[in-house]
Amino acid sequence: MPRVDTVRVGLRVEGTVQGVGFRPFVHATASRLALSGLVANDPAGVLIEVEGPADAVARFRELLESQAPPLAVIERITTRPLPPAGEADPRFVIAASHRAAGAADHTQRTPIAPDIATCADCLRELRDPADRRHRYPFINCTNCGPRYTITRDLPYDRARTTMAGFPMCADCSAEYEDPTDRRFHAQPLCCPACGPTLRLVDASGTPVPGEPVAAAAGLLRAGRILAVKGLGGYHLAVDAGCESAAAALRARKHRADKPFAVFVPDLETAERLCELDDEARELLTGPQCPIVLAARRPPPHEAPTIAASVAPGCRELGLLLPYTPLHHLLAAELAGPAVLTSGNLADEPLAFRDDDAFARLGTLADAFLTHDRPIHRRADDSVIRVHSGRTVPVRRARGCAPAPLTLPVPAARPVLACGAELKSTFCLARGRHAVLSPHLGDLENYETLAAYTDGIADFARLYALDPALIAHDLHPEYLSTKYAHDRADATDARLVGVQHHHAHLAACLTEHQARGPVIGVAFDGLGWGIDGTLWGGEFLLADLCGFRRAGHLVPVPLPGGAAAVREPWRMAAVHLDATGSDGLAVRRRHGARWDHVRALAAAGVNSPLTSSAGRLFDAVAAVLSLRDTVRYEGQAAIELERCADPAVRDGYPVRIDCPAGGEDACRVHGADLVRAAADDVRAGTPPGTVAARFHNGVARLIADVCGRLRETTGLTTVALSGGVFQNGFLLDRTVPALERAGFRVLTHRQVPCNDGGISLGQAAVAAARDDAGDLE
Structure with a gap:
């Protein structure tokens, strides 16, 4: 018969608790407290049954969170009373994983741990001539080694990893079964006698x-x-x-x-x-x-x-x-x-x-x-x-992905967010979890598109998620958008279109567990706007459910469309033309093509309008003769940042038109910055000074517009997102300027501010709109 004060409790632990040494930790903790019971993985996390004196069981529950392994992320622990089993088996054991356990009442599957760099203990053994794993290239333990990249299925056990084809030798098996060994239940465990070569x-x-x-x-x-x-x-x-x-x-x-x-x-x-x-x-x-x-x-x-x-x-x-x-x-x-x-x-x-x-x-x-x-x-x-x-x-992949992120508004229905075109990622969301894929690349060729579609299928299978909502960018020609439409046509899923810059800001809000509203500054290269033009220099009053365009750079033609992205001098031509300024050396370098591009833009032939901040940086880089053509995305802006002299603190002025009443959007004359840069170049001002004055001018216009919007909205939080904010010089000038003005400033620290974070923002918007009943 069990003792009077004996209790037995069942616990479910959810979060990143597989592949991080959690079961060995539970075993060691229970054994130290002389408790009996078991611990096992299942697809939703870790199941524990623990029995013993009530005070010891209570202490065990406390230690689960306070002393969990450093790589574990516990999101929730739920408990339920169980009838004591008595003294039939006083041990605490690691039981076989339950593949189907919890499936009926837990739709959330446990996250897969990212791959972990080699730990100090394994490095000491790697370098020790007396150790049996001396110079063995696949040494690992519970605290380090491959996880995500070798996992075939959940729960995370050796049989469901790519190590299944390497049966453990007697020495490795002994370590694997020894509760006092740091390789106790380390799934990639191996040595020269039994492991990869x-x-x-x-x-x-x-x-x-x-x-x-x-x-x-x-x-x-x-x-x-x-x-x-x-x-x-x-x-x-x-x-x-x-x-x-x-x-x-x-x-x-x-x-x-x-x-x-x-x-x-x-x-x-x-x-x-x-x-x-x-x-x-x-x-x-x-x-x-x-x-x-x-x-x-x-x-x-x-x-x-x-x-x-x-x-x-x-x-x-x-x-x-x-x-x-x-x-x-x-x-x-x-x-x-x-x-x-x-x-x-x-x-x-x-x-x-x-x-x-x-x-x-x-x-x-x-x-x-x-x-x-x-x-x-x-x-x-x-x-x-x-x-x-x-x-x-800049890029979230190995070591970071697929560690889950937490949505501010839980996804009541499963969501697939398809991301953008460049720096492609996708995101699966259910409940509080949003699992962002590793960086895949630009969806501009068959090979990357195949990797993208295969990756979605793999994640959906692994996380047992059949999306009811499919979020996508508004750009009709993005391959990710076309994939979303094709997927929705083949299923009963509901399409949720999310404007590009709203998704940027929603990703930033998600990182900070904020719902908004905020003043959102979304500066990037290009994104499809709700008015059919190409946006990219945006001030949005935004929360997770929606936004209002409260300000933007004055649109200018994008002469030649994609050609203007590859050739920044074209943007210099249209910006200088808008202010009546001479093109100086950049004009002389391109001769008759300069006038042709200006005429093309003036006629509106293959020259869609854009408010892009990224193209503004391109124009100034060309004016400074830093870069007339680019060979990778953002190259001109990167070289303009490199050129900027950090000792220069003054900046170019910019006209900002904010209509009274705050109903119409503020219009920011970005061409003023290009004209001022051209005037300085003509006057012989050093390039580092010109580049710094341009950056300082952008930072000041951001602070100025946000200050004006605060007057009409009362909002005191600003979120910064979009690829332009990868620019460290700009951030160094913008964030302090906003903080001095009394704003709380949100920036990205977990996911990229570039398009690699778009799918997370899409998932957050879809979940919030669904919660608000906007998708009925």
């Missing part, structure tokens, strides 16, 4: 003699291009100090100017190359281990040589530290920086399956450092910019 082959698949890592490092030192299989796909690598190798990689990859990431062996080398603050150091060495964009150290300084073709003309470098055992081994052999960039041709998705990698990268790489552990899902490297202590996500 590494090999180095040439582009034809012929083995290269020698120990694979050492031989691979030798090839890099010899100026060769190496394909390296990582956690979520293949990288292409060269010696970062070898100009001929970097230039060859750039030519083979068809990547003209966009900088490569620089792979460094340790934080010390990173510090020698770039100026790092505490936040950058923490990101570089933390469990996510993203690429961190940081300012180069100015000369003179002693640092490893970085070839000019690695990051041409850049004041920043994208630094990446080793995050897998293989990376650590390769870095130790190289003892210096290397390029480590996505394994693909420009604009194609990342190669992650071996056969596809050899087919697509065989003409790019001279050799392949690969292995036989399958990657189930691709995940490119995350990219985060750290500027003046401010974190700006």
Whole structure:
């Protein structure tokens, strides 16, 4: 018979609690308190039954949250009383996972943990000649290693990962079953006797003699291009100090100017190359281990040589530290920086399956450092910019995705949000969870579209989600919009169109768990407006359900449509034409084409109107002779930011017309900024001063318009979103100006302010509109 004070309680734990050492933690905690019972995974999270004295059970419940593993994210714990089982089995055990348990009463599936960088304990073993895993490229434990990229299905158990094909040896099995071992129930557990193996082959698949890592490092030192299989796909690598190798990689990859990431062996080398603050150091060495964009150290300084073709003309470098055992081994052999960039041709998705990698990268790489552990899902490297202590996500992928985000308004019905065209992501939402896919790329070719549609199908299956609402951008020609319509036509799902800039701001609100209303400033390249023009310099009074356009840059023609995006000098022509100003050197460079573009714009031929802030930056970059044509998105604006002198504090004035009463939208004459820049260039003003005055003028016009809108609305919170706000110089001037004016300012810290965050915003809007009854 059970003791009088004995109780038994069932607990369900929801959140990111699989693949993070949660069951071993529960086992250790219960055992330490001399409690009996069990813990098991199921598709919705973790199930626990615990029995013992009432005070010990209460203490156990407290410790679940206060001492949970650092990578666990507990969202909710629910409890229910159970009849005591008595002394029949006094142990606490880890039970077999229940695939169907909870399915009837829990539609929310547990999130998959992102892949986690190699922990310090595993690194010590990797470097210890006496350890049985010395120099083993796949060492891992409960606290680190692959998760998302190897998971085939839920619940997260070895049999449902790509490690299923590697039966554990006796030594690994003993560790796996030992509650005192840090590899207790570590699903990717393996060793040289039973786990994956590494090999180095040439582009034809012929083995290269020698120990694979050492031989691979030798090839890099010899100026060769190496394909390296990582956690979520293949990288292409060269010696970062070898100009001929970097230039060859750039030519083979068809990547003209966009900088490569620089792979460094340790934080010390990173510090020698770039100026790092505490936040950058923490990101570089933390469990996510993203690429961190940081300012180069100015000369003179002693640092490893970085070839000019690695990051041409850049004041920043994208630094990446080793995050897998293989990376650590390769870095130790190289003892210096290397390029480590996505394994693909420009604009194609990342190669992650071996056969596809050899087919697509065989003409790019001279050799392949690969292995036989399958990657189930691709995940490119995350990219985060750290500027003046401010974190700006640029690409959310490996290490960050698919960790769920929390919606301010729960999705009562399942939502699929299809995202935009550039920097494509999709988002699935149900209840409080919004699962944002890793970065996929631009939906401009068949390969990326196939990756996008396959990814949606995979996530929908994995999370058992059949969308009732499909949110999409309003642009009719986006492939994501067409996918949404095709998907809705084939199902009973309801389409929910979400304006592009509203989605930007909704993503920012979601990060801050805010519903609005706010004054939203959405500055980007282009997005389809509700009036049929192309928006991009917007002041919206917005909440999650809707918005009103309260201000915008005065629209100008986009001469030649997409050609004007590729050729920023065209935007200089139309902006200067609007103010009657001369085009100076930029006009002379283009001769008769200048007048042709002006005539094209004046006639409205293939020249849709746009209020784009991004195109305004393009125009000033062309006026300064920084960039007449671009080879990747945002290149002109990036080079304009690089040019800006931070010591300059004055800015160009801008006319702002705000009609009395606040019913009509404020009109901001952005062309004034272009004319002022042209006047300064004519007067011989240094380019750094011109670029800084332009940025300062943009920051001031934002603060001015927000101040005017506060007078008519009473709103005191401003949300900043859109790709223009990746600009660190602009943020450094805008945020303080708004805060000095008494505003609370919301910026992105978890998802990109660029189009990579659009799908999250779409999901939040769809959920909020559904909750408000707008979709009945």
